Ligand SMILES: C[C@](O)(CO)[C@H](O)COP(=O)(O)OP(=O)(O)OC[C@H]1O[C@@H](n2ccc(N)nc2=O)[C@H](O)[C@@H]1O
């Protein structure tokens with residue numbers, strides 16, 4: 001038997017850091033949603049009791065460092081499954097981009113193995129398992145649009161934002177999420193984006209409101225380390241995007257665009273700056 005799962009990328013419409021916790025993580029408030037750019041994951045039973053990963057992408061680990069491997073190992077251990085699985089990752093989401101590519105692969109693997117092995121694990125239990133793998137994984141289990149609190153694992157679902165185009169541009173630099181959080185001084189944040197106002201804009205289906213309330217306190221840190229991320233934001237705005245923000249800890253910048261006729265100009269203009277540019281829709 002074979003199972004196929006889609007693993008979409010996420011963007012953070014707002015991200016606020018409240019304070020650093022004793023366990024080293026940061027207490028956050030984020031509103032996340034999914035975009036129509038997804039990895040495709042194939043899971044097949046194997047005769048031997050082992051986990052095998054393959055991918056067409058040459059630049060991700062295929063051993064126990066891969067989050068899909070970790071997800072499969074966790075399910076096997078926790079539910080005492082003595083079967084093997086072959087997992088193929090067809091990567092479409094840029095890697096180490098701030099788009100939760102690895103987290104979404106892990107979430108899709110948890111969902112897929114639940115079906116492949118007929119384990120009957122509830123969504124709530126899948127989210128708890130996901131939290132053991134990473135802070136973004138529980139959201140990726142459910143998808144949709146949600147307010148995420150705690151270290152990102154506590155979710156409260158909300159309606160999807162009004163449909164629009166999302167232009168994603170990833171500059172060719174590597175950003176470490178741990179380093180970015182490590183450099184945040186929560187007591188020195190001067191402007192906190194508002195989850196309440198963003199939620200209101202979404203509930204009112206106000207595209208202008210969503211654009212106005214975009215905000216990510218991790219931007220200050222990443223833009224200081226990599227000024228080209230700031231230049232990319234400016235370029236996107238200049239080219240006509242209605243609202244622009246860095247996703248997660250970066251370095252991907254996304255632009256929201258309501259008019260389809262504006263998309264080619266922004267897309268083509270950005271291709272002059274960086275190779276990895278995508279024009280997609282929100283996953284609503
Ligand atoms: C930046 C975001 O992607 C926004 O959605 C997430 O907050 C990070 O999610 P993630 O990549 O799944 O993060 P994890 O794998 O759980 O953690 C990576 C590292 O980021 C830091 N980290 C992460 C989440 C959080 N709330 N506080 C943190 O300080 C920790 O140093 C941790 O060791």
Ligand SMILES: Nc1ncnc2c1ncn2[C@@H]1O[C@H](COP(=O)(O)OP(=O)(O)OP(=O)(O)O)[C@@H](O)[C@H]1O
Nearest residue numbers: 066067095096097098099100101102103105136248
């Ligand atoms: N299935 C996977 N797909 C992509 N990267 C993976 C995977 N498993 C492990 N990794 C490793 O994880 C690191 C982060 O990759 P990923 O694409 O998940 O980052 P990200 O988009 O910044 O995630 P987040 O937004 O959750 O911080 C990479 O350095 C990569 O080597």
